Amino acid sequence: MMTAMLAIRRLAPLLWLGPAIALIGVVVLWPVVVMVQSSFQRIGGEGFVVGYNGTANYDNLFHEPDFVSVLLRTLVWVVVIVAVTVLISLGLAQLFHQRFPGRRVTRWALIIPWAASVMMTALIFKWALDPNVGAINVILHHIGVVKQLGSDQADWLGNPGSALAWMMGVAIFVSLPFTTYAILSGLQGIPADVYEAASIDGATSWRSYLAVTLPLLRPAILVATLINVINVFNSFPIIWEMTRGGPGYETATSTIYMVELKQGDVGQSASMSVINFLLVIVIVLVYLSTTRWKEQVDQ
Amino acid sequence: MITTTKPAPRVRAAASAAPRVRRPLRTWIVAVAAYLVAIIFLLPYLEMLIMAGRPNDELGDPTILPKHFTFSNFTTLWSGSGLGGSIGTSLQIAAGATVIVLLVALPAAYCTARRRFRGRTAFLLLVLATQMFQPAAMLVGIQREFSNFGIPPTLSLIVINAGFNLAFAVWILNAFFSSIPVELEEASMVDGLGRVGALLRITLPLAAPGIVTALIFTFISAWNEFLVALTLSLGQQPSQQPLTVAINQYIGEYSVDWGHLFAAGLVATVPVIILFAFIERRVVSGLTAGAVK
Numbered sequence: 001m002m003t004a005m006l007a008i009r010r011l012a013p014l015l016w017l018g019p020a021i022a023l024i025g026v027v028v029l030w031p032v033v034v035m036v037q038s039s040f041q042r043i044g045g046e047g048f049v050v051g052y053n054g055t056a057n058y059d060n061l062f063h064e065p066d067f068v069s070v071l072l073r074t075l076v077w078v079v080v081i082v083a084v085t086v087l088i089s090l091g092l093a094q095l096f097h098q099r100f101p102g103r104r105v106t107r108w109a110l111i112i113p114w115a116a117s118v119m120m121t122a123l124i125f126k127w128a129l130d131p132n133v134g135a136i137n138v139i140l141h142h143i144g145v146v147k148q149l150g151s152d153q154a155d156w157l158g159n160p161g162s163a164l165a166w167m168m169g170v171a172i173f174v175s176l177p178f179t180t181y182a183i184l185s186g187l188q189g190i191p192a193d194v195y196e197a198a199s200i201d202g203a204t205s206w207r208s209y210l211a212v213t214l215p216l217l218r219p220a221i222l223v224a225t226l227i228n229v230i231n232v233f234n235s236f237p238i239i240w241e242m243t244r245g246g247p248g249y250e251t252a253t254s255t256i257y258m259v260e261l262k263q264g265d266v267g268q269s270a271s272m273s274v275i276n277f278l279l280v281i282v283i284v285l286v287y288l289s290t291t292r293w294k295e296q297v298d299q
Numbered sequence: 300m301i302t303t304t305k306p307a308p309r310v311r312a313a314a315s316a317a318p319r320v321r322r323p324l325r326t327w328i329v330a331v332a333a334y335l336v337a338i339i340f341l342l343p344y345l346e347m348l349i350m351a352g353r354p355n356d357e358l359g360d361p362t363i364l365p366k367h368f369t370f371s372n373f374t375t376l377w378s379g380s381g382l383g384g385s386i387g388t389s390l391q392i393a394a395g396a397t398v399i400v401l402l403v404a405l406p407a408a409y410c411t412a413r414r415r416f417r418g419r420t421a422f423l424l425l426v427l428a429t430q431m432f433q434p435a436a437m438l439v440g441i442q443r444e445f446s447n448f449g450i451p452p453t454l455s456l457i458v459i460n461a462g463f464n465l466a467f468a469v470w471i472l473n474a475f476f477s478s479i480p481v482e483l484e485e486a487s488m489v490d491g492l493g494r495v496g497a498l499l500r501i502t503l504p505l506a507a508p509g510i511v512t513a514l515i516f517t518f519i520s521a522w523n524e525f526l527v528a529l530t531l532s533l534g535q536q537p538s539q540q541p542l543t544v545a546i547n548q549y550i551g552e553y554s555v556d557w558g559h560l561f562a563a564g565l566v567a568t569v570p571v572i573i574l575f576a577f578i579e580r581r582v583v584s585g586l587t588a589g590a591v592k
Contacts, residue, residue, distance in 0.1 A: 010417075016410035017422055019403040020465060027462025028429050028437070034447075035440030092336065100330035108576055109337035112344055115575035117523035119543055120564045124343045127350065127557055133361045135346055141361070149361055177340075181583045227586060234435035236526045255435050259526075262439065270439040280436045 032277065038270035057271040066249040066257070073164075074233070074253040081168050082228045085175040086221060092176065093183035094209075114177035119237040125170050126242045131155040160250035163243050167251065170238050175231065179224045186220025187213070229283055254279075344568070351562040358557060372562035381538025382563055385545035388453055389522055389567075392541055395457035396521040397514055400468045403461070404513065408472030409502070413481065423473075430466035434459060434527045442530050452531040456541065460521035467586060468513035474584065475509030476502065512581040519571045542567045 042053040061067060096107055113121055128136040131154040140146040146154050156162045190213065198208040236255050239245055245252030245260060252260065254276050261269035351372050353365040360366075376382050407426075411419055434441055445455040479502055487497045503510070525543045532540040537548045546567065549560040575582075 013410050013414060013416045013418070016406040020407040020426070020469065021422070023399070023403050023458075023462050023465060024425060024429055027441075027459050028432060031437045031440030031444050033440070034444045035437050038439055038443055095329065095333055095336065098326075098329045098333075100326050100333060102330065103333065106333045106337040107579070109341045111575055111579055112340055112572055115519060115572040116344065116568045117525065117543055117571075119523075119525045119546075120347070120568055121343060123546075123560065123564065124347050127555075127561075128343070128346060133359060135363055138361050138363055173343075178583070178586070181579075182586070185583045230431055230433065234433040236435055258438065259530075262442075262530075266439065266443075273437060273439045277436045280432060283431070 035270055035273050035277070038267060039274045041267050041270075043266040043270075053267055057265075057267040060265075061268050061271050061275075066252070070249060070252055070254055070257045073251075074255075077164075077168065077171075077235075077253050078229055078232050081171045081175065081232045082225060084168075085172050085179050085228060086225055088172070089176055089179035089183050089224070090217075090221075092180040093187055096180065096184060097187045110180060111177050113174045117237070118174050118235075119241055121174055122170055122238045122241040125166065126157065129156045129166060129242075131158075157243055158247075160247065163251050167238050167242055170242070171232060171235060174238075175228055179228060182224035182227075183217060183220050186217045189220075190216050226283070226286070230280065233280065233283070347561045347564055347568070350557055351565055353558060355558055372558040373566075376559060376562050376566070381536070382542075382545065382566070384536075384538025385540055385542045386566070388539055388545075389542040391453055392456045392460060392528075393518045393521040395454075396460035396464065397517045399457065399461035400464050400517045401510070401514060404465055404468035404472055405510075408469045409476050409498070411469075412473050412476035423469075426466045426469050429463070430470075432463075434463055434524075438526065438530060441527060445531065452535060453539070455531055456521075456524075456528055459527055460517070460524055464517040464520055467516055471509050471513055471581070471584065472506065475506040479505050508581065512578045515574050515578045516582060519575060522567075522571055 039057055040053055040055070042050040042056070044050050092110075096103065096110065125136075128134045131137060132150045134154075137146055137149060137154045137156075141149050141154075148154065152158070156166050194212055194216070195208060198212050203211065234255055235253070236259070239251060239253060239256050240259070243251045245256040249257060249260070254272065258269055258272040258276060261272055349364065352368040352370065354367050354369045354371075357365045357367070407422075411423060441459060445459070450458075483505075484497045484501055487501045488494060492500060523543065524541075528541045528544050529547075532544050537545045542563070546560060546563050549556040549563070
């Protein structure tokens with residue numbers, strides 16, 4: 001009798017957690033199994049499995065002429081966007097941490113790119129960069145940067161280099177709100193007397209920022225950085241809407257490349273997915289080991 | 300307005316009266332800088348409004364502002380292409396995902412906040428890990444799983460969006476439940492409310508801000524989701540596709556119907572921006588709760 005009741009007490013949490021575990025299983029874990037399985041299969045155009053394919057999908061993928069350049073581009077894409085985003089956000093957070101009339105309204109303006117769908121933001125910039133009538137080009141023409149509307153120079157998205165630069169700009173633009181807010185909440189957690197102590201010690205505001213604020217912001221910056229790395233690594237709508245990864249694959253990151261491959265060869269696309277997924281796992285492990293999530297859970 | 304509200308003992312300020320004069324000026328410099336930043340963040344979406352109201356015959360003019368403003372893009376949006384149907388599909392997906400997330404996350408968050416049991420840490424780790432995985436990383440697996448079972452796209456998208464937003468809801472609700480004292484529940488149980496009564500009448504109302512945040516956040520991210528929606532609803536009638544996908548019907552191979560595109564974009568964007576303003580302050584804590592206190 002006692003043991004039976006004890007067993008029921010032990011299993012009770014499963015009743016509360018069961019639905020969540022089931023949902024994670026169906027949506028997150030099982031797709032991983034299907035994906036790994038597909039990466040070893042030959043899959044026809046209609047999605048039917050033709051047969052086991054050994055490691056042929058991977059071999060073919062590694063021999064794709066664009067494979068290495070796509071991975072390198074993804075690395076540059078992630079590092080540049082996250083680094084610039086965090087740097088600008090540190091400044092913006094400092095600005096919006098000050099007291100001034102209308103602060104609440106300006107903070108609302110700041111969240112718009114975060115709340116709006118990234119796809120729409122990408123389309124606005126695609127329009128604004130239109131070589132003939134786009135707003136950004138019209139302004140650049142007025143101030144003399146763009147010599148001639150409709151020229152090759154005005155066709156920013158037609159040239160891989162300038163297209164990537166503009167798309168990185170859009171990615172930074174949509175990443176700024178969350179990052180700024182994360183750092184702002186870190187700033188709000190720093191007690192005022194820390195600054196008073198620093199100012200009595202004669203520290204200038206810049207010195208006290210480097211010596212006091214920045215170290216105390218470390219946890220907030222760390223988490224914001226890692227969440228951004230995951231988001232930017234998986235980012236899809238910006239490149240999809242603005243260049244489709246083209247010309248060729250010259251502006252494609254690994255996620256775009258995977259989606260493009262899916263239209264031709266599902267098996268090979270699955271093997272690209274697996275590689276993407278392994279890269280995410282590495283990032284997640286770094287995330288879990290650098291953040292002290294366990295202390296938070298155990299308290 | 301004065302920068303510091305607390306009368307802090309300022310050592311250097313006592314030396315001269317100059318800082319008193321300078322402080323309001325500094326505040327205004329800060330304010331102007333912040334207004335400029337706010338305008339920069341607003342401009343692209345203002346451009347969307349300008350474009351949506353631009354008459355078609357002025358689309359080729361290289362000017363920032365149109366000579367006339369028209370609402371015809373908004374009124375013709377509803378005929379033919381079936382934008383109303385897409386809004387309905389998106390509403391179903393976003394609302395369905397939100398309901399599932401709440402039903403699943405509430406018990407899980409309550410249980411992990413109130414009890415210590417074996418497997419609790421492992422469960423929270425699993426949830427934290429799913430926050431780090433996005434559908435893009437396992438797109439092929441998701442597509443093959445849901446299409447092999449022949450599940451209709453809308454239902455698939457409800458379940459998938461629920462799964463990928465679960466982590467946020469569990470973490471923010473866990474934080475709210477942890478902050479409500481157990482004694483409050485125990486006292487109300489003594490007062491004759493049962494365990495369930497205490498949960499419904501005391502705990503849930505106190506956690507309401509967290510619940511609202513989880514609700515709005517899930518709704519918005521399901522509403523805005525693009526990649527899985529694009530993959531699963533490919534080849535369907537535009538009226539049955541979610542809004543983010545259906546908007547792309549205005550992009551033709553050789554020309555883009557920018558007027559309708561941006562009118563539809565405004566319809567898709569403005570409601571979620573307003574919703575987001577309600578939860579603005581609490582979203583960050585939900586996204587980072589797993590890692591920092």
